[in-house]
Amino acid sequence: MIEDLYIEAVAYGGNGIGHYCGKVVFVPFVAPGDHVRCRIVQQKKRYSEATVEEIISSSTMRIKPACPVFGLCGGCQWQHLDYQEQCVWKERIFRDFVVRKLGADPGVVLPIMPSCHQWEYRSRVQFKCLNTPAGLQVGFYRRGSHFVVPVSHCPVIHPALNRARELFRAWIDKTPWAGQVPQIDLAVDDGGRVRAVVHCLSGDLDALSRHLKPLAEEADFALFVQSGRKENLLHVCGPMELIIEVDTPVLRLGYGPGGFAQINLSQNRAMVREVIATLISNPPGRVLDLFCGMGNFSLPVARLAQQVIGVESYRQSIEMARLNARLNNIDNALFFVGESFGAASLYAAEGAIDLVILDPPRSGAYDVARELAQVRPERILYVSCDPPTLSRDLQPLLHNGYRLVWSRPYDLFPHTHHIESITLLEKVPGEVRGVTKY
Template structure:
């Protein structure tokens, strides 16, 4: 199809720019509001079309040159070509529009975006994909819209310690006589210390690779683990398994192991916890339920201000860490259960009920858990979400079930991407 001239006006959820051609919305990856482009239509739908940016004719006012040499080909970041101020404006706007459109939230209840203190080098956990052939080895990310791997010399949003480790592992792994057997390399850092690396293998004996990598990793100061086989068995090679992050005021330290979860933006995680503590407004007597509690990221700071905290998490190793973290920080009023979040609000409810329920579900949201909360009727709910559409979906039954939205605030934990975290406070009863 012959390219058409198109002006791009807005950004949509998912990161694409949007223009209109004969009344039909055209979604264009890599576009910016205000751009005038030549666009090639690559996919026609009944109500919209998808296009590719063929040529930039006039740059929009918020456009910049992305610093990453593989931006556009790499499927990781969507918005490096936008000034950070432009990114922030559109994250706030898209978040507000999602909640207004899907559940009728009044705009006055939607607070401004909490911007990130650093837009580069913030990411503390990265999963690098691998592609091996005879004499070739690519270590990076999937190309946009595919499962082929693009080699990434460094990642602009990764912690500098991770980028240093990335260069070493690319050198160490290239040319090994096991093409196709190394699937992924996970790298993570905490607030202190070195890099933890987990190398994922297909069904392969880990011992030869462990013998080769262990002295190299030990000399570089890395903690190294190999994960292999259908059951994901973890083979320790060297170093300490736990990474440690600092949170709260006064500061406490939490550890989490390989396979466990911690927010990728440690500075913004600390700010998010501060917002949670302020919104919880605890006096020392309350009974608090923390669903999807992980290793105690919210449970333990709240426990210092509550009467009792019950934490629930389906990933049992994280519950082990939560209990360890409570012990190391002298927290005696937090109890943790390794079980699904579904039905927990009813199962662990006491005669006095819940004063506060906090939930931090995965991107898919917590629709079944929301049904339990409507029945359990905690006096207040704090919902931490990483996906505005599933947040809006989950808010509807709460608003229909007797809850009032006090406020909702987007928080930028993921600069250079279209993703937005948020914190929402709901109270039982009318405003």
């Protein structure tokens, strides 16, 4: 037991940081300035992990969480922190990654872009389901477990998705499928249209589809059911795609079930604006967009570039990107199904690449970064959702003839520890031979 621990800061991952007997102590759900009494739950060689037993005195940064299950649900880590303070700490944490891990000048880290909306910003959500004697429970996993915490209202998701959650709970509760539905995926687009994917463990989806179809049609929902992998989606009713809007004049981009769109649509528009503002004074020639999805960055950039080539491994996303290009009258964007690793070498063999955009998943793209150090495009725009993998992936580029021009964190996920970012690299003039191992 630690009787008196002062919380000095917060770390990436959401935990507070204190020091006890010369060792760092990580504590969840505390605020900088808190004095707490806590219990050690994990002893490591260089640090300890603890849980709060009592808050002796509260930080001035601490506020009352908006959600009654905050601390139980694993979704949010920082609802007890004032939103402005959340942004201050996210910018500080991100700057530390860029400066400490990459040796960059602090001045290259631009101010964080806060979210326009700190509540009701999520346009996509995965609800976990558990059938119990008291009825079907629909909510989220408890932190660090697969125990379902039921929720009646989540303050960070779009109101249409809260309403849809309750409707699907009622539609499935007390039916033969109540114990067969582990998850319901809900999404809403810029026009307010709702799409649902109901996951079912049973191989027979027809009866479930017949049960849900008239209910979904009456509610004006697009509905899909799925058993196993996303390639097994069954379209039940409603439009295939949701529509998001980006750029000026507006591009309307569709994405299908199983495809990807950012969960914070207004912040996604802000990131697209930043990319366009970066390129408009020096328009790119040939552009390669890796992990391109349905064309979120490819198609706005195509308005400036001579040619854009988009590469994505999920075939349905490429089909949507091609359709989006046609519907928006963009004829200089080509889209191909393929792995991102190897694409730069393949397309560079057909002609010089001026700009590479990459927006990888949380695991990053280290192999792609090493390949880019050999292909050597003039500019690289890296869109990241994970500062640790970003700093790892940039190292082989910065050690092989590239310089970091600027990097800006974006808050797409208020009340969580997650940090999105955009980073611009430029090739340093002069020949670089080989690639330094790193």
